[in-house]
Amino acid sequence: MKRVGILTSGGDAPGMNAAVRAVVRTALEHELEIFAIYEGYRGMIDGGDRIRPMQWNSVGGILHQGGTIIGSARCTEFQTREGRLQAARNLMAHGIEGLVVIGGDGSLTGANTLREEWPELVAQLAAEGQITPEQAQAHAFMGIVGMVGSIDNDMFGTDMTIGADTALHRITNAIDAISSTAASHQRAFVIEVMGRNAGYLALMSTLASGADWALIPESPPDGDEWEAQMCAVLDEGRQNGRRDSIVIVAEGAVDKFGNRITCEHVRKALEERLQEDTRVTILGHVQRGGSPSAFDRNLSTLLGVAAVEKLMALEVDSPAYLIGLKGNRVVVSPLMECVAQTRAVNEAIQQRDFKRAMTLRGRNFQESFEALRTLVRAHPRLPSPNQRRLKIAVVNSGAPAPGMNTAVRAAVRGGLNKGHQMFGVYNGFQGLRNGEIQEFDWMSVNGWALMGGSELGTNRKRPENGDFYAIARNIEDHGIDGLLVIGGWSGYDAACKLYAQRQFFPAFRMPIVCLPASINNNLPGSELSVGADTALNNIVDAVDKIKQSAVASRRCFIIEVMGRYCGYLALMSALASGAERVYLNEEGVTLRDLQRDVDLLVEGFSHGKRLGVMIRNENANKVYDTEFTRALLEEEGDNLFEVRQSILGHLQQGGIPTPFDRIQATRYAFKCIEYLEEQAALSKPGAACVGMVHGGYEFTPLSRIPDLFDEEMQRPIDQWWMDLRPIVKLLAQPSPRYFVEREGGEVGMIGEGMTG
Numbered sequence: 001m002k003r004v005g006i007l008t009s010g011g012d013a014p015g016m017n018a019a020v021r022a023v024v025r026t027a028l029e030h031e032l033e034i035f036a037i038y039e040g041y042r043g044m045i046d047g048g049d050r051i052r053p054m055q056w057n058s059v060g061g062i063l064h065q066g067g068t069i070i071g072s073a074r075c076t077e078f079q080t081r082e083g084r085l086q087a088a089r090n091l092m093a094h095g096i097e098g099l100v101v102i103g104g105d106g107s108l109t110g111a112n113t114l115r116e117e118w119p120e121l122v123a124q125l126a127a128e129g130q131i132t133p134e135q136a137q138a139h140a141f142m143g144i145v146g147m148v149g150s151i152d153n154d155m156f157g158t159d160m161t162i163g164a165d166t167a168l169h170r171i172t173n174a175i176d177a178i179s180s181t182a183a184s185h186q187r188a189f190v191i192e193v194m195g196r197n198a199g200y201l202a203l204m205s206t207l208a209s210g211a212d213w214a215l216i217p218e219s220p221p222d223g224d225e226w227e228a229q230m231c232a233v234l235d236e237g238r239q240n241g242r243r244d245s246i247v248i249v250a251e252g253a254v255d256k257f258g259n260r261i262t263c264e265h266v267r268k269a270l271e272e273r274l275q276e277d278t279r280v281t282i283l284g285h286v287q288r289g290g291s292p293s294a295f296d297r298n299l300s301t302l303l304g305v306a307a308v309e310k311l312m313a314l315e316v317d318s319p320a321y322l323i324g325l326k327g328n329r330v331v332v333s334p335l336m337e338c339v340a341q342t343r344a345v346n347e348a349i350q351q352r353d354f355k356r357a358m359t360l361r362g363r364n365f366q367e368s369f370e371a372l373r374t375l376v377r378a379h380p381r382l383p384s385p386n387q388r389r390l391k392i393a394v395v396n397s398g399a400p401a402p403g404m405n406t407a408v409r410a411a412v413r414g415g416l417n418k419g420h421q422m423f424g425v426y427n428g429f430q431g432l433r434n435g436e437i438q439e440f441d442w443m444s445v446n447g448w449a450l451m452g453g454s455e456l457g458t459n460r461k462r463p464e465n466g467d468f469y470a471i472a473r474n475i476e477d478h479g480i481d482g483l484l485v486i487g488g489w490s491g492y493d494a495a496c497k498l499y500a501q502r503q504f505f506p507a508f509r510m511p512i513v514c515l516p517a518s519i520n521n522n523l524p525g526s527e528l529s530v531g532a533d534t535a536l537n538n539i540v541d542a543v544d545k546i547k548q549s550a551v552a553s554r555r556c557f558i559i560e561v562m563g564r565y566c567g568y569l570a571l572m573s574a575l576a577s578g579a580e581r582v583y584l585n586e587e588g589v590t591l592r593d594l595q596r597d598v599d600l601l602v603e604g605f606s607h608g609k610r611l612g613v614m615i616r617n618e619n620a621n622k623v624y625d626t627e628f629t630r631a632l633l634e635e636e637g638d639n640l641f642e643v644r645q646s647i648l649g650h651l652q653q654g655g656i657p658t659p660f661d662r663i664q665a666t667r668y669a670f671k672c673i674e675y676l677e678e679q680a681a682l683s684k685p686g687a688a689c690v691g692m693v694h695g696g697y698e699f700t701p702l703s704r705i706p707d708l709f710d711e712e713m714q715r716p717i718d719q720w721w722m723d724l725r726p727i728v729k730l731l732a733q734p735s736p737r738y739f740v741e742r743e744g745g746e747v748g749m750i751g752e753g754m755t756g
Contacts, residue, residue, distance in 0.1 A: 005037050005051070005096040006100045009101060014167070016162060017059075018063050035052060040071065044087040044091065084117060100304075100311060101145070105342050115144045147162060149163055153201070158324025159364075165659070166291075167288060171191075175209040186244065187244060189246050191283065195251055198217065210375070211248050212247065215247070215253040228273065245270070249266060301576075329694065341360065371667065375413055392483070392673070394408055395485055398490040402530075402656065403534065408455070411669040429491075432463075433471050481511075482680055488520070512688075515690055516528075516691060520562065521569070522715045524708035525708060527692050536569060558614050566585075566713075567722075571721055575724060575728050587725075601641065626645050627645065
């Protein structure tokens with residue numbers, strides 16, 4: 001292929017611009033001509049200036065923007081063969097041989113229909129003399145690659161769709177705000193979120209926010225008198241001390257007979273049965289707007305790069321493909337198989353086969369729903385008479401990470417609901433040594449879902465020497481049968497030490513499990529740690545503001561982020577913010593690297609560049625530190641630009657956890673309670689850490705930790721995200737061929753300005 005097109009269609013979704021940027025720049029890097037088709041299929045039919053060539057800087061400065069700069073519009077004409085014939089003629093006029101389509105299942109199905117009809121459309125155009133036989137022969141095939149842009153996250157073939165994470169941010173922030181006013185007045189609120197045939201946003205926002213009830217299309221409430229059941233649970237919660245009642249309703253929620261459940265219906269039920277002042281909030285399109293989250297920027301970028309590479313690899317008569325994400329890996333699937341599976345869910349809901357609908361949504365969706373059923377209870381189930389009741393202690397260790405409180409809440413309520421006794425250990429392993437152990441009940445963790453920091457307290461102190469005896473004594477005194485450690489490397493190391501001391505202290509011969517919680521995302525056995533997503537969003541929000549300052553004053557900023565010797569935050573924030581350079585300890589920094597960066601900045605600012613952003617891991621190089629780098633760039637900048645530094649510091653650790661971190665913490669916690677139960681039944685219980693690996697949950701024995709972790713550098717030996725370095729370099733700044741000679745001998749960029 002030599003010429004390709006890109007269009008966005010259907011409802012807009014935050015992250016579409018990031019995808020457009022990635023597609024355009026990747027295509028140019030592979031020496032393809034790339035055309036944007038404005039206003040979706042409407043522009044494809046209209047042709048003319050709605051199909052325009054794109055250059056490197058055509059997509060500069062759009063990474064952080066919501067919506068889609070190339071527009072989207074509904075087009076009924078494209079649903080007709082005459083409309084598709086006109087679209088084919090316009091594509092042929094521009095020599096376009098392949099399309100990247102970003103939209104929902106309807107938009108992607110339309111693209112596949114165009115692909116299937118393409119030979120017939122070309123033959124008709126040739127027969128009518130609208131194209132030459134040579135054109136018909138040269139353009140006998142139209143390649144199609146799709147990405148899903150939908151906040152509903154309802155497409156088979158990908159774990160996440162573009163825009164869903166941002167929508168979840170909007171919803172969760174709104175619920176958090178409503179919760180405070182609801183609790184102040186002891187009111188009930190009914191909140192409607194989007195999702196005509198998908199309960200993802202309703203389910204996950206309830207899970208993340210700690211709301212009290214959720215109604216989703218895939219699993220209607222049980223029984224004919226579901227209103228009475230819901231109100232009974234909410235009333236019990238009030239009796240137990242909860243000051244508010246919040247019900248989340250998906251716009252497509254139905255009862256078991258298929259009748260729609262509206263917010264007004266729920267409001268009346270609450271007011272009549274509970275005699276509570278109840279308000280309704282319909283969030284509407286606020287869920288779809290605004291700047292995309294860090295996750296959506298990176299998701300869109302990775303999918304956009306992969307889409308161009310797949311388009312280039314297509315052979316004649318290849319089917320259409322969907323580019324998606326499984327875990328942290330990009331995957332490619334036949335498009336129409338994914339569409340068929342997606343529509344099967346909708347059909348199951350319409351046929352009231354809700355069990356099948358839940359099955360088709362996948363295991364993660366089902367497990368999240370079951371977790372929610374536990375968390376919204378007013379009190380735990382009563383233990384069965386013959387059940388073994390464990391005493392499980394929860395301790396936080398290491399630096400504070402947003403989501404720690406969410407994990408404690410989920411573990412406590414998950415354990416209590418299974419009939420166990422749950423204990424909170426205050427002040428880390430030092431508190432375990434000093435006996436700062438308190439039994440928790442259901443309401444002990446009420447409201448913890450959205451809290452940042454660590455209510456239990458945490459520190460980096462690890463047990464040594466006489467500490468083991470004191471810890472063992474306290475474990476025996478309280479009869480602890482299992483230990484859940486939530487935290488970073490300090491917690492992992494402490495757990496490993498307790499495990500190693502089993503031969504000397506029988507009290508340590510209990511199951512131990514570690515839950516990864518570290519903003520550095522530097523823990524073995526897991527690709528994602530609780531807290532890292534919040535830190536990444538904190539960084540990206542700060543960088544967005546810094547870029548606004550820099551572009552107004554022709555400045556370059558050196559931004560230092562945390563991570564110690566692990567470059568996860570630096571690399572992923574560079575990808576999400578469009579930074580031109582990222583300095584990592586894993587790669588090292590040389591004087592030659594810095595000189596090259598100076599040359600690029602001087603060249604860019606000499607020819608219209610307005611800002612520069614470079615992100616540096618705090619321990620990238622102990623000699624060439626942030627201040628040295630700033631001074632060097634400013635000295636060599638030849639008065640073309642100013643250089644400032646910004647050390648973000650502990651703001652990266654602060655704030656309330658993102659929905660992603662809350663959901664991940666909850667899932668991890670439930671898995672950990674299951675592990676402790678299983679291991680406690682064994683004669684030699686194990687010790688492990690839980691983690692997300694290739695999209696699934698795995699437990700890695702603590703005995704394997706030394707083989708997976710570089711203790712000197714405090715980072716995993718295998719870091720999956722390091723494979724993304726070429727993409728960061730590809731998208732951040734143009735290669736020399738994008739500089740062209742202008743009149744008068746000047747050298748400038750193709751396009752206008754130079755922004756990320």
